[in-house]
Amino acid sequence: MSLNDSASRLQLQPLQPDDQLYAPLDKARATQELSKLEIFLRNSAKTPNAFAKCAFVGNRGSGKSTYLFHLEHELEQAGFFTPVHVFLDPSLESDCDYSDLFLLMVNEIADQFQKREHPVDPAELSKVSLWFAEITLDKDSEWKKEIGLTAEAEASARTGIPGIISLKILSKLKSMIVGSETSRKQIRQRLQNYASDLRARMNDFLDHARVILKTAGKPDRLLIVQDNLDRLGPREVAQRLFTTGGDMLIDIRADIIYTAPSALNLAPLDLSRIFPHVFTMPNVKVRLRSGKTHKAGIDGLVALIGRRLSLDLIFESEKVARFLAEKSGGSVRDLIRMLDDAQLQAQVDGKDRVDMASAKAAVRKAATNFTRLLRPGSVYYPILADVHLTKTEFGVPEGEATKKGVADAREFFAELIGNGSVLEYNGDDSWHDVHPAVCEIQQFQDALDKASGPQA
Template identity: 25%
Template sequence: MEFERLQDLYNRCNPDEALSPGDDRNVDIDHRGVRGAHWTNKLARQIELSRTPVCQLFTGLRGTGKSTEIQRLAARLSDPKRRNLLTVLIDADDVLDLTVEIDISDVLALVLQQTERAVLVAEGGDAADALTDGPLGRLWAWLSRTDVEIGKITAGIDAGAKAGIAGARAGIELNLKTNPTLRRRVRDIVGTHLSTFVRFVHDELQELDWRARKLGRTGIVILFDSLEKLRGTSLTWKPVLESAERIFSTGAPYLQLPVHVLYTIPPALARRMVDVSFLPMIKVRDAEGRLHPEGVEVITELVKKRIDEVALDEIFGRAALRDRIRAIALWSGGYPREIVRLLQTVLELDRFPVDRETLERELRRAGNGYRSIVYDSGAIPWLAKVNRTKQLITNNEQEREAADHLLQNNVILRYLNDDEWVDLHPSVAGMQELAGPFPDATDATLEKGA
């Protein structure tokens, strides 16, 4: 294969890239019912039908397609032929430090900032004007009146900004993510005056909603993506997760807004909360371990959207292509990011077509990381019970911590049909220590002589 062709295919298989609705690599995963629902429709209908503001919580493991679903949702809700809402899409990766604890003040200040920017752009203005006399400027003025010392923290931060309040306003935008001193100060102020702060944000959002309606929209919807990536570091993951739990469970009433809003949340929180929509994996096996052909067919379609059939014949060999894709699908457990990541791994190999033994080797190598996580968890007896029962039941704090950690690291996968169930990633389900009822995916799916 020519180098430029190989390079193009390799980059079409970027596992970390969220696809926009118009991307030619998109697959309508839900048309065969392999995730238990049509997820864009499931998320949209409550907002479309309700005459009062809706607050939704949405989660799923990283790489299952949440961001793609949210972009589809944004396109649908903003469609003038449908709900015709002004859509505000916020990516937490861009505006928050996701390795540290989160606070209500972070979320609401960013909601206000990004909503004002979206309204200004819709009005034909400049989003940078959000730093002057609008809601964000009034927020900064309120913070400065409440704590006169806060201005000193941002002094000189933006050397290109005009001295005084304008520089401070620029400073708050630039540094809520990167300046921990400022972030702590804002949190302290809001924590002391929480009701006043929440009422201020609500009043400003109501005015922004009115401005959106003046433009012919029927209101505003805010989609706050990537908050599910809150995971801290190996040392801080627990307090970071606990901070998210505080604001999305006990603090959830403060996050209900006078406009429609959807927040993504860490998947571990879905176990201890109600009314959370959890995006499942593509079902390639049912809860009893039987093959689900429709799921394999959807994954085959996903693969062919990334790599055309001529190239696939060259990479895997025409006679073995069906079996190779089936092996990848079953090894992945229906996990979209793993499928795309494995395609990149295959494209890195030196020689095509890829034979059975080579693919087996790559699948074993890809599973090593998952097996290491299991050994490090110290929860093998409990995980063996999950493997047998397909239920995520915890009876003590140690098991709860293990469940959180293993969910966050994609060892435990979630599925939906009429009922929900969980399963272990196939690379660990066959471990002798877990005594699973089904054989390892590589042994079960790579047919001899294929």
């Protein structure tokens, strides 16, 4: 392997369980949270007529999707569940509702069952798809004509022939939700007006999906993983989804994992009031709360690097790889980005390996990217210095401890977590720290010196 070959192995998409690039990081995270999640799901699978509902939170880029793919595979191989992984469409990251998720879940289940060659029964699929269409679409619209649904075909669809028509209807509705804000709001409002009926239709469809799985000889516990909800922003979008729509999210008859933004698990919102179980994926600990280097964490990240790149052929020494692991703050996404930038810098400089100079250039680039997010610096850096010193949060300035001042402080802290400048560690004893790349910024160092006070 040479530097020219390295870029292709530094992609940011989630890794499938059989991908040779996958590296387990359970020990490196130094938490039992992931083991608790797996045991919770295994126990739930043994409990008839009760469905697991949980939230899974963590910083963006911490490796949640890759871990969930691996967990789904393990549980399916053990005969506990048949998983269906649903990614939130990027168009919904700034505007999402439970009704959107339900429609997209039906579409994804129908599509994945079709691809796995145990399709949903056409009659059952037509029931739910035509209900969605009749509730949400204008009676005088051209949607029937657009999908080729003639009166004769519609009558056939109601008796379950053919299933392709139902799939076309669901595909049409999905395209309207993700492609047009106006259509999305119209569809959403109409579905919300029939919330009880929507829940009943969803549950009937999910009941049938389990029958299909059992008939096909598959585990008949359907595990839906609703991913990328951690990307919801601004914060009020996620609050609306999980609070206003919380009852709907947990009332459907399926085992479900909902990813959620870390910031949503901060006061005043308590996700445990909505979900009976909340699990946290912290970033890999590269340092302990005391500031001492966490060897197990860095070793785990170096092992991850070794799965992607040959340590002997790509790096001047393992010390360079360990430096990048530490400066990533334990964020898998940031580590991959730094590796990519370091190998590119090395090639630009005509080097055949990544040396310390190339690695430091990659860290500087990450720091520069953060400076664009942390403006005005006179506001952000003193707050970040407080977080770094306390490992928890920043205090509300004296005289501003009003209800609005506290709310603004919470919102500000949520923003820092959302943009990755503050990272969460150790799901068993949660604490926070500033991203190491931010610590490289001179304005941060100046604020830290001021906050620390004169040294004896």
